[in-house]
Amino acid sequence: MLRLWLTPADLTRIRFADRLHPSGTVLLASQALRQPTVAASLPTLARRVAVSAPAVRPLHHLMPVKGFVPDFMTPWEGLASIEDGLAAIRSTPASRVRAEVSAAYAHTTASAARRLFAAGDPEVLDTLVTAMRSYFHQVLAPDWPALNRTHREVVREAANRYAMAGADGLLAGLHRAIRWREPVLEIDTWQDGEARLGGHGLMLLPSPFAGPRPRVMVLPGWPALVVYPVEPATVPDRRPPVDPLSGLFGRTRAAVLIQTTRPGRHTTSSIARQVGISVSSSSEHLSALREAGLVVSRRDGGAVVHRATALCRDLAHLHES
Known part of the structure; x- marks a missing residue:
């Protein structure tokens, strides 16, 4: 318990x-x-x-099948896009990779690739990042x-619960594995210990993929991140039948348009990489959007x-509503 x-x-x-x-998802x-049980509830x-x-x-090979994963794999600065998250993961100092991966592997069978990863091998980290990119685009992106x-x-x-019952009501109703006993939030998670937050507060993240227990990340100078489970059945198992932007522009051009609205610096090649198309195709779609007054270059x-x-x-x- 934490x-x-x-x-x-x-x-x-x-x-x-x-x-x-x-990247955390x-x-x-x-x-x-x-x-x-989760696979059966989300067959698509x-x-x-x-x-x-x-x-x-x-x-699948490098990450434990359940439980604790290294904190550096869910970087704070990786929220804007999958590429931002992967870049932050790839820039993690080797010393931190070694320490956190070794802890995550405490109860995992050793293999050649896992030994190299625990030693901070950059090529293994590159392989993992590539697999994460594929997982996002092929499994989650649709x-x-x-x-x-x-x-x-x-x-x-x-938010409605907070409005009606305040912080006490909010914290008491998050999940059965989270108990609010003022001034302590007790969390049945994969770690044991205590932490004082020093006034930095809490960042709460409900997730259908959190697993049976909440996940907690406490880093100096940051809010404590608490990822807690929500029922997988609440996740739609298919996309909504109508996607207004795709119907208007086509799926690829709509994806290029959406990418230009996200935080960060967007070049022709970076958009191509993030959408999963060639640079020439990215340039063609951006030219069409620019002529329509939707993009400035x-x-x-x-x-x-x-x-x-x-x-x-x-x-x-339209895409987000």
């Missing part, structure tokens, strides 16, 4: 993540969908995992908007950088 000591300042800094964490889903996702088996096999809509619905319900050094216009952002809301 005991989090919350001060009055911590109680004023309770927040929910405004969206699912892409990959890790959780890769564990959850290997459990027969489970079928995608089976079809994608060769590409995602390194992820339902990513629906998953985020479900996330927002859960957050709205929690400028040259920056050796690259062309693209930014969504206000009209483009308004259209993107």
Whole structure:
């Protein structure tokens, strides 16, 4: 059991993540969908995992089938996109990789690849990152908007509970494995110990893939991240029947449009990589969007950088609503 000591300042800094964490969700889903009961409740996702088996096999081999995963695999700065998360993972210092992977492997059978990963081998980390990218695009991406809509619905319900019952009611109603005994939040998780949050507060993230126990990450200078389970049955098993943007522009051009509205610096090649198309195809779609007044482009050094216009952002809301 992990005991989090919350001060009055911590109680004023309770927040929910405004969206699912892409790379973090990959890790959780890769564990959850290997459990027969979860796979049976989400058959479409489970079928995608089976079809994608060769590409995602390194992820399944290198990450434990359940329980604790290294904290560096769910970086705070990786919330905006899968590529942001993977870049943050890839930049982790080797010393931290060695320490956290060794701890995660405490009860895992050794193999050559796992030994290399625990030693901080950069090539093994590259292999893992590539498998995570494949998992996101092949398994989760088709339902990513629906998953985020479900996330927002859960957050709205929690916000209503907070409005009616305050912080005490919110914390007491998160999950049966989380108990609020003021001033301590007791969490039946994969770690044991105690932590004082020092006024940095809590970041709460409900997830259909969290597993039977909540997950907790406590890092100095950051809010404590508490990922707690919601029922997998609340996750739509298929995309909504109508996707307005895809109907208007086609699936690929709609994906390019959505990418330009996301945080970060977007070049022709980075959009191609994130959408999973060629650079020439990315350039063609961006040119069409630019001619329609949906994208503004400028040259920056050796690259062309693209930014969504206000009209483009308004259209993107169709995709999210």
